[in-house]
Amino acid sequence: MTQVQQASPAPTMELGRYISQAWALVTKDLALFLVSSLIVFVVGGIPCVNLVILGPLLLGLVMIIQRKAKGEQPAIGDVFQGFQQFGRAFVAFLLLFLCSLALVVPLAVAAFVFGLIPVLGMLLFPVLIFLAMIAAQAIMYFTFVWPMMATSDCSPTEAVSKSFKFLFANFGSVALLTLVAALIGIAGGLACGIGSIFTMPLAMATIVIAYNEYYLPRSQAAA
Numbered sequence: 001m002t003q004v005q006q007a008s009p010a011p012t013m014e015l016g017r018y019i020s021q022a023w024a025l026v027t028k029d030l031a032l033f034l035v036s037s038l039i040v041f042v043v044g045g046i047p048c049v050n051l052v053i054l055g056p057l058l059l060g061l062v063m064i065i066q067r068k069a070k071g072e073q074p075a076i077g078d079v080f081q082g083f084q085q086f087g088r089a090f091v092a093f094l095l096l097f098l099c100s101l102a103l104v105v106p107l108a109v110a111a112f113v114f115g116l117i118p119v120l121g122m123l124l125f126p127v128l129i130f131l132a133m134i135a136a137q138a139i140m141y142f143t144f145v146w147p148m149m150a151t152s153d154c155s156p157t158e159a160v161s162k163s164f165k166f167l168f169a170n171f172g173s174v175a176l177l178t179l180v181a182a183l184i185g186i187a188g189g190l191a192c193g194i195g196s197i198f199t200m201p202l203a204m205a206t207i208v209i210a211y212n213e214y215y216l217p218r219s220q221a222a223a
Contacts, residue, residue, distance in 0.1 A: 010221040011214055013173035015180060015206075018213070022205035025068055026198070032068075036061055036079040037197040055093025056082035062146040065201065065208045085149075092149055092156035096140050099160070103135040137182035142203060143167070147211040166215060169222075173214075181206050 026033050040061055044054040059082030067074040082089045111128035115121040144166065148159040167174045181203040188199030 010218045013170075013177065013210070013214055015177055015210075018177075018206050018209045019180070019184075021209050022202055025065070025205050025209075026202050029068065030198075032064070032074070032076060033201040034197050035076050036064055037201050039076070039079050040200070041197060051093070051097070052090060053083075055089035055091075056080075056086050058082065058093065058141065058146055059085065059089040059149055061201065062150045062204060062208060065205045066147060066150050069205075069208055069212060088149060088156055092145055092159060093140075095156055095160050096143070096145060100136045100139040103139060104132045107132040107135060133186060134179065134182045137185050138178040141185060141200075142178045142181035142207050144207065144211050144215050146204070147208045147215075151211075162219075166219065170218065177207070177210055177214075 040054075040057045044050050044057045046053070057079060060079040061082075063081050064074045064078050067078070107128050111125050111132070114124040114128065143160075144163040145156075145159045148154060148162065149156070152159075154162070167178075184199050184203040184206070185196070186199075188195030188197070
């Protein structure tokens, strides 16, 4: 008599555990992540060319995080690995940039309009600007697009499409994950920006771990 093997249940979001694992991963090799992130900020911040090279740099940083998560030992120079897939990384960054604009522009316009209203504008203007900052961070950096690009050969459009479909199918959990990751990323900017070289890899490591332990199992279970 044959036994029917039951599929293991899809995992639930364990955000606290992902952040804890990301903290351990980053702090265990702090020099690697601080220098790699500094390269991303300095090189990726070059005027006029930053929109072109930031995508490959972000992909390289995520590749480093993914390798560390697997127990490997990447080098600082691996942050430039994303340039080996320059076309994919650039298009992915461009698509995410356009998606972030679709959220940020309406919020910025609303902030400007409400800012013209006495008292109410004073209350709503900073709130709307802060929401615009969170939206830009969440969409641009903290979706599953980058880990998907780093671990598969899917096209940028496919990565963006899958990431957003998964977001809508698991909206509460994934929205909370991206919100927390964005807040972690923004927190570093409050320390004159220098803290971002620590908070950015921490936020991205949280996303990578969630991708490995939440996105992949749930996607496979739904297939």
